[in-house]
Amino acid sequence: MVSGKPSNTKSFKGVKNFNFLLILLCLILVFLGKLDLIAIRNIKGFLSDFLAPVTYAFNKPVKEMVGVFEDVKSAGSLREENIRLKSEVRKLRVINSKASSQELELLELRELLKVLPEKKSQIITGRAITAPGGIFANTVLINAGKDYGVKIGQPAISSLGLVGYVVNVSLKTSRILLIIDINSMIPVYLTSSNWPAVVQGQSGKLLKIKFLSTKAKPVEGEVVQTSGHGGRLPSGINVGKIVKSFSGKYYVKPTVEFQRLTYISIIINKKPENVYSTTFHGFAPLQKPEQSIKLKGLNLSGKRIIESTED
Amino acid sequence: MIKDNNLLHIFYSFSRSLLFFIFLFYLINLQISLSLFSLFETATPNLISIILYICIKRLGINPSNTIMFFIGFFHDVMIGNNLAITSIFLILFKFLSETVILDKNNQEEWISFTIIFISSFVIIFILNSIINLSIPELTPIFFHIGITLILFPIINMSMHFFNFVTRLIKG
Numbered sequence: 001m002v003s004g005k006p007s008n009t010k011s012f013k014g015v016k017n018f019n020f021l022l023i024l025l026c027l028i029l030v031f032l033g034k035l036d037l038i039a040i041r042n043i044k045g046f047l048s049d050f051l052a053p054v055t056y057a058f059n060k061p062v063k064e065m066v067g068v069f070e071d072v073k074s075a076g077s078l079r080e081e082n083i084r085l086k087s088e089v090r091k092l093r094v095i096n097s098k099a100s101s102q103e104l105e106l107l108e109l110r111e112l113l114k115v116l117p118e119k120k121s122q123i124i125t126g127r128a129i130t131a132p133g134g135i136f137a138n139t140v141l142i143n144a145g146k147d148y149g150v151k152i153g154q155p156a157i158s159s160l161g162l163v164g165y166v167v168n169v170s171l172k173t174s175r176i177l178l179i180i181d182i183n184s185m186i187p188v189y190l191t192s193s194n195w196p197a198v199v200q201g202q203s204g205k206l207l208k209i210k211f212l213s214t215k216a217k218p219v220e221g222e223v224v225q226t227s228g229h230g231g232r233l234p235s236g237i238n239v240g241k242i243v244k245s246f247s248g249k250y251y252v253k254p255t256v257e258f259q260r261l262t263y264i265s266i267i268i269n270k271k272p273e274n275v276y277s278t279t280f281h282g283f284a285p286l287q288k289p290e291q292s293i294k295l296k297g298l299n300l301s302g303k304r305i306i307e308s309t310e311d
Numbered sequence: 312m313i314k315d316n317n318l319l320h321i322f323y324s325f326s327r328s329l330l331f332f333i334f335l336f337y338l339i340n341l342q343i344s345l346s347l348f349s350l351f352e353t354a355t356p357n358l359i360s361i362i363l364y365i366c367i368k369r370l371g372i373n374p375s376n377t378i379m380f381f382i383g384f385f386h387d388v389m390i391g392n393n394l395a396i397t398s399i400f401l402i403l404f405k406f407l408s409e410t411v412i413l414d415k416n417n418q419e420e421w422i423s424f425t426i427i428f429i430s431s432f433v434i435i436f437i438l439n440s441i442i443n444l445s446i447p448e449l450t451p452i453f454f455h456i457g458i459t460l461i462l463f464p465i466i467n468m469s470m471h472f473f474n475f476v477t478r479l480i481k482g
Contacts (some may be wrong), residue, residue, distance in 0.1 A: 018376070019376050019402065019406070022376050022377070022380050022398075022402060023399065023402060025380075025395070026380065026383075026395040026398045026399045026402070027395075027399070029384075029394045029395035029398075030394060030395050030399070030442065031437070031442075032394070033393050033395070034442050035393030040394070044388055044394070044412075047385070047388045048388060048389075051388065051389055052342075055340055055343075055389055058337055058340035058341070059340060059343070059344040059347075062341065062344035062345065062347060063344065064348060066347045066348055069348070093374075120389060121465070130343060130389055130390065131343055131344050131347050132346060132390075133337060133345045134343075134390040134391070134392050135354050135447075135451055135452060135455050136392055136393070136396065136439045136447065137390055137391045137392040137393070137441075139390060139391030141389070141391070142386065167391075168391075173392050177391070182443055182445055182447050183443065202447055202448040203447035203448055203451060204447070204448030204450055204451055205353070205448075205450075206448070259346055259347060259349070259352050307336050
């Protein structure tokens with residue numbers, strides 16, 4: 001209770017004992033939490049479900065404010081942004097045309113080599129409820145839980161690359177451990193040299209590279225992707241790029257901006273039951289392309305249209 | 312009659328505690344969501360410790376350790392921290408704020424806050440390192456401590472200013 005200082009020594013002793021008990025309880029909870037007991041996990045899950053709407057409501061004004069600040073900031077650089085985007089579109093068009101021809105080639109080669117088809121996974125997307133605001137923990141809560149088929153260990157991705165993996169699931173929410181967290185370790189490979197390694201979070205902005213062969217020579221800017229070793233994460237998901245520190249050590253800088261996460265997708269291996277069939281009625285099917293091409297002055301059968309002009 | 316008074320007193324103190332709990336809970340949520348701002352991308356300031364210090368030292372509000380425990384516990388559940396780590400920090404911070412007494416000078420106040428905050432944070436940091444068996448990157452931690460210590464005099468001064476204006480209006 002909110003109160004003043006205790007008046008007599010007896011109550012003071014009682015308060016002291018109670019405080020000591022509280023500290024002891026906290027320490028026990030810390031170690032029990034680390035043991036990852038099912039009961040503790042369930043309590044955490046239940047509390048996450050319970051607190052999620054409250055947290056979302058409390059965070060909403062700050063999110064809106066951040067949005068306004070971002071809008072004002074971007075309004076000043078609209079012209080430069082437009083020029084940059086135009087040049088990027090030009091570059092992407094060139095890449096797209098190259099990619100489509102290479103894709104065809106790849107498909108033909110796969111067929112020739114009789115490569116086993118990869119198991120197609122399904123994706124479920126949820127909204128991030130909390131911001132990753134801890135110093136010792138880097139996790140995000142999303143509003144998709146057991147109901148949607150989310151399970152512990154499933155990888156979470158964004159449009160830019162790997163975000164992390166699911167560490168706790170409750171009925172309505174699930175917690176994702178970000179790859180920058182100190183407890184996260186991801187098997188990866190360097191895409192240019194094909195050397196496998198493990199990246200570990202440090203609760204900072206960069207990831208530490210572990211178990212990389214001494215023969216490997218990482219190049220600055222080299223893309224790092226998941227290797228799929230261990231079978232938990234699928235291979236080929238972007239993790240980050242190699243950066244060199246002042247001390248000459250190599251680190252991986254994640255491609256994902258963790259502070260700007262709004263929607264996170266979880267790769268689920270099984271089709272979710274009772275989700276789309278009962279609650280989601282689906283989008284309207286895509287329209288079929290028209291069979292004939294209409295040209296100006298010609299009708300559908302290709303005959304010339306004679307327009308009568310009236311003066 | 313006396314019984315009724317007792318009941319009323321209990322109800323009064325309970326509602327006061329509840330209000331304070333809600334206030335602290337909102338504050339801790341605000342602290343988490345501050346990370347959405349690009350300024351606090353590296354780490355967020357420890358707002359709750361600043362407000363708690365001002366409440367204890369200036370306003371004479373002495374929240375109970377049970378409130379501290381629950382606030383810390385909920386904070387840890389929300390951000391996925393090791394359970395009850397923040398509770399220990401808050402209880403330690405409150406205990407040190409009550410015991411460490413320096414002069415009521417503004418500068419001394421800042422020094423006393425620095426001592427209290429850093430000592431309780433160091434204990435938590437060591438505990439976390441033992442539990443995780445590894446030391447995290449120090450940049451966010453230094454940023455967290457630095458930004459909290461910078462924000463403390465700003466909040467303190469703004470409260471002084473607010474007090475001055477209210478007195479001016481009343482007078």
